[in-house]
Amino acid sequence: MKKIIKSLLPMFAFSFFVACNNENKGSNTSGDDNTTTTTSGGQETVQDEESQKDIVKIAVGSKDHSTLVAALKQADYVTALSNAGPFTVFAPTNAAFDKLPAGTVDGLMKADKKNDLQNILEYHVSIGVFKENMMQDGQLIDQANNQKITISKSTDGKITVNGKANILAAIPASNGLVYVIDEVLLPPAKN
Amino acid sequence: MKIFQPKKWQYLFITAFAFFLLESCKPKGTQSAAGGDATKAYVAPGKYDEFYNFVSGGFSGQMSVYGLPSGRLLRVIPVFSTDPEKGWGFSEETKPMLNTSHGFVPWDDAHHPELSQTNGEVDGRWVFINGNNTPRIARIDLKTFRTAEIIEIPNSAGNHSSAFVTENTEYVVAGTRFSIPPDDANGDVPIDSYKQNFKGNVSFLSVDPKEGHMKIAFQIRTPGVNFDLSHAGKGNSHGWFFFSCYNSEQANTLLEVNASQRDKDFIMAVNWKKAEEYLKAGKGRKQAVRYAHNIYSDKTHSATSTIETEITVLDSKELADMVYLIPCPKSPHGCDVDPTGEYIVGSGKLAALMPVYSFTKIQKAIADKAFDGDYEGIPVIKYEAALHGEVQKPGLGPLHTEFDANGNAYTSMFVSSEVVKWNVKSLEVLDRVPTYYSIGHLMVPGGDSKKPFGKYLVAYNKITKDRYLPTGPELTQSAQLYDISGDKMKLILDFPTIGEPHYAQAAPAELINKNSLKFFKIEENENPYAAKGEGQAKVTREGNKVHVYMTSIRSHFNPDNIEGVKVGDEVYFHVTNLEQDWDVPHGFSVKGANNAELLIMPGETQTLKWVPEKSGMFPFYCTDFCSALHQEMQGYIRVSPRGSNVALEYSTGKTPAPSAAKEPAK
Numbered sequence: 001m002k003k004i005i006k007s008l009l010p011m012f013a014f015s016f017f018v019a020c021n022n023e024n025k026g027s028n029t030s031g032d033d034n035t036t037t038t039t040s041g042g043q044e045t046v047q048d049e050e051s052q053k054d055i056v057k058i059a060v061g062s063k064d065h066s067t068l069v070a071a072l073k074q075a076d077y078v079t080a081l082s083n084a085g086p087f088t089v090f091a092p093t094n095a096a097f098d099k100l101p102a103g104t105v106d107g108l109m110k111a112d113k114k115n116d117l118q119n120i121l122e123y124h125v126s127i128g129v130f131k132e133n134m135m136q137d138g139q140l141i142d143q144a145n146n147q148k149i150t151i152s153k154s155t156d157g158k159i160t161v162n163g164k165a166n167i168l169a170a171i172p173a174s175n176g177l178v179y180v181i182d183e184v185l186l187p188p189a190k191n
Numbered sequence: 192m193k194i195f196q197p198k199k200w201q202y203l204f205i206t207a208f209a210f211f212l213l214e215s216c217k218p219k220g221t222q223s224a225a226g227g228d229a230t231k232a233y234v235a236p237g238k239y240d241e242f243y244n245f246v247s248g249g250f251s252g253q254m255s256v257y258g259l260p261s262g263r264l265l266r267v268i269p270v271f272s273t274d275p276e277k278g279w280g281f282s283e284e285t286k287p288m289l290n291t292s293h294g295f296v297p298w299d300d301a302h303h304p305e306l307s308q309t310n311g312e313v314d315g316r317w318v319f320i321n322g323n324n325t326p327r328i329a330r331i332d333l334k335t336f337r338t339a340e341i342i343e344i345p346n347s348a349g350n351h352s353s354a355f356v357t358e359n360t361e362y363v364v365a366g367t368r369f370s371i372p373p374d375d376a377n378g379d380v381p382i383d384s385y386k387q388n389f390k391g392n393v394s395f396l397s398v399d400p401k402e403g404h405m406k407i408a409f410q411i412r413t414p415g416v417n418f419d420l421s422h423a424g425k426g427n428s429h430g431w432f433f434f435s436c437y438n439s440e441q442a443n444t445l446l447e448v449n450a451s452q453r454d455k456d457f458i459m460a461v462n463w464k465k466a467e468e469y470l471k472a473g474k475g476r477k478q479a480v481r482y483a484h485n486i487y488s489d490k491t492h493s494a495t496s497t498i499e500t501e502i503t504v505l506d507s508k509e510l511a512d513m514v515y516l517i518p519c520p521k522s523p524h525g526c527d528v529d530p531t532g533e534y535i536v537g538s539g540k541l542a543a544l545m546p547v548y549s550f551t552k553i554q555k556a557i558a559d560k561a562f563d564g565d566y567e568g569i570p571v572i573k574y575e576a577a578l579h580g581e582v583q584k585p586g587l588g589p590l591h592t593e594f595d596a597n598g599n600a601y602t603s604m605f606v607s608s609e610v611v612k613w614n615v616k617s618l619e620v621l622d623r624v625p626t627y628y629s630i631g632h633l634m635v636p637g638g639d640s641k642k643p644f645g646k647y648l649v650a651y652n653k654i655t656k657d658r659y660l661p662t663g664p665e666l667t668q669s670a671q672l673y674d675i676s677g678d679k680m681k682l683i684l685d686f687p688t689i690g691e692p693h694y695a696q697a698a699p700a701e702l703i704n705k706n707s708l709k710f711f712k713i714e715e716n717e718n719p720y721a722a723k724g725e726g727q728a729k730v731t732r733e734g735n736k737v738h739v740y741m742t743s744i745r746s747h748f749n750p751d752n753i754e755g756v757k758v759g760d761e762v763y764f765h766v767t768n769l770e771q772d773w774d775v776p777h778g779f780s781v782k783g784a785n786n787a788e789l790l791i792m793p794g795e796t797q798t799l800k801w802v803p804e805k806s807g808m809f810p811f812y813c814t815d816f817c818s819a820l821h822q823e824m825q826g827y828i829r830v831s832p833r834g835s836n837v838a839l840e841y842s843t844g845k846t847p848a849p850s851a852a853k854e855p856a857k
Binding site: 041042043045046047048079080083084085122127128129130134142144145146 | 445447448451454520521541542543544587588605606607608609624625626627628629653654656657
């Protein structure tokens with residue numbers, strides 16, 4: 001029991017940190033920058049430890065997704081993904097981010113790269129719940145950044161995204177579905 | 192690797208720190224709303240609000256009326272759902288209002304109120320609202336704040352893109368959410384024959400300019416898509432109507448996935464002046480259908496329901512120059528026209544941008560035949576040819592747009608839970624404010640007319656969670672009032688709503704309150720069962736039907752003693768309220784009645800049907816506290832067994848002599 005409390009406490013504190021940080025960002029947006037995608041109008045501040053966890057709470061609670069969580073915070077995406085959705089989120093693990101060329105993540109976390117970061121993160125989000133049994137080989141799914149991902153499905157039902165990313169786990173959330181993937185999905189260059 | 196192992200004192204510190212964060216994390220919206228801005232929503236006791244706000248009740252089936260800026264609930268108007276409080280759908284006079292071709296339907300899902308307009312401006316006469324489930328449109332008379340008319344829409348299911356009006360309320364429209372086999376076709380077909388057998392429809396209902404009576408002027412038969420929302424053209428675009436449609440894939444299952452396949456669905460532009468020409472030229476096809484048309488009369492204080500049997504259908508495939516399709520990204524929801532009538536905003540709820548179309552460009556594209564082929568015979572205008580421009584990165588999940596008088600638009604963003612203000616011409620995003628939580632519709636007073644009144648914006652949110660004291664699993668849905676008089680939108684008030692608010696409308700109070708009726712004149716009461724004075728009170732029997740012509744006035748009923756009613760009789764209490772004074776309704780209720788109470792306005796007659804099933808003594812009383820002697824306003828009805836010889840008698844204030852006391856019936 002003690003052990004569980006020990007491991008939960010820092011996480012608990014962290015989740016508040018996430019919530020608060022975003023709240024502050026929200027109030028910032030009433031300043032000069034009006035083109036930020038999200039402000040704090042979301043349910044991330046709702047105190048509710050009983051309901052099924054939403055996508056953000058799942059990500060925050062996963063030790064394998066600290067890079068993704070940091071990126072969501074930086075991109076002001078915590079609010080949207082705490083809301084009603086429904087979403088399908090392809091959630092790259094820390095190891096997946098580590099596969100990117102050195103310095104990529106750090107570069108994207110800079111303030112002047114916020115639009116690029118948002119674009120990449122939105123490319124990991126579909127509005128709608130796409131269960132594995134509904135996916136078909138060759139299916140295109142529209143992502144929140146207005147580009148498509150391609151689903152491949154082998155005869156034994158194994159799903160690959162964009163010919164590369166494997167689904168490591170599927171975690172149902174209150175507001176959708178999280179697929180843990182082993183690659184970061186990079187949006188094709190827009191013309 | 193050494194893992195951090197906190198000691199006991201460190202736990203305390205962490206806990207305290209977490210607590211500190213918790214405290215600093217309380218939603219700031221509530222606090223700022225309770226701050227300086229809240230005074231802007233304050234209306235002093237005894238003072239009137241600036242605006243009437245008509246809000247759909249969603250799955251309550253009703254419409255609520257609020258004052259703005261106070262957010263005070265002024266009235267819930269029963270429309271499509273029975274309301275035992277007011278006897279709506281329970282009294283004999285109001286039952287026909289809920290009649291349909293499916294019989295008596297006591298509930299619906301009310302979505303989009305629309306105030307009547309003259310010259311594109313809100314005129315304060317009527318407010319229309321659609322019933323989504325069993326397709327209907329209701330007209331509410333703003334003299335009485337009561338539902339005056341309900342008309343059913345044939346060939347439809349899910350009347351969602353309704354009840355929007357043209358510039359002079361020439362028409363109120365309906366568009367079917369579900370495409371279905373037409374009413375005169377065999378509907379008993381395989382569901383997967385959708386593409387062959389299912390058709391869409393939009394309906395144009397003409398509105399009598401004086402009385403407001405609706406009539407289905409014509410329907411336009413369309414491909415089997417889903418119609419979502421609509422708005423009329425105005426100014427230059429007067430004569431046109433714009434409907435958003437999704438499911439151009441024509442999927443019949445799991446639309447969540449299957450109706451989102453195509454990159455673009457459509458905004459359907461209808462040239463209704465052209466449709467009128469075709470109608471006049473006899474190009475319409477008569478179709479045999481059945482639909483109810485229900486009208487309530489303030490003279491007879493009762494409703495009639497008529498089943499109509501024919502409509503005229505114009506085919507979008509056969510009749511040229513009447514209907515065009517404009518591509519719109521990703522399942523468009525809102526379809527909104529700016530005050531000038533030049534700009535049409537399509538809100539693809541899954542799209543990352545918002546297209547704004549130009550009416551002038553649409554006209555040019557049509558003239559130049561700038562088409563990308565056709566969709567089931569309807570020309571598809573090239574996207575770029577119709578486009579004024581796109582609002583880039585407006586937010587996530589754009590749904591609905593309203594306008595102010597200064598060239599700005601306000602769009603609700605469901606997914607990112609915010610209102611985004613942008614300039615219609617420059618398409619530049621100017622401001623954004625969060626909503627708590629997950630906004631659906633939004634409303635600016637006059638915000639879909641030629642003359643927006645601006646000043647306030649109300650967000651109607653879908654999710655409430657922690658905004659109010661919790662009330663178990665079901666929470667009231669939250670509206671939020673914003674001051675939009677400055678450059679930046681400011682949250683000034685939260686207020687609860689009934690059912691689920693979808694769209695809403697608002698009008699300046701002075702446009703409406705000056706016409707508000709105070710009571711019905713008793714001498715004009717044409718209800719055949721009215722007793723227009725205590726001298727006319729009586730009880731009559733026709734076979735097993737007993738008619739009680741009853742009056743109510745402070746503080747008694749006449750008659751208040753009734754005998755000679757028998758088990759199995761159909762008793763009709765026709766209660767006339769003789770008061771001629773503002774705000775003095777009387778109620779009427781009888782013990783064991785299997786329906787509801789009556790709530791009778793001054794000068795009005797309403798009827799409660801009661802079939803006693805056992806003999807005994809049944810008290811009745813006034814339910815609406817009317818006077819100091821309200822508690823004395825009561826009576827008895829004696830029910831005897833079938834075949835009893837107790838004579839039919841009635842009285843008020845008759846004191847029997849001790850010797851005249853009657854024996855119980857044998």
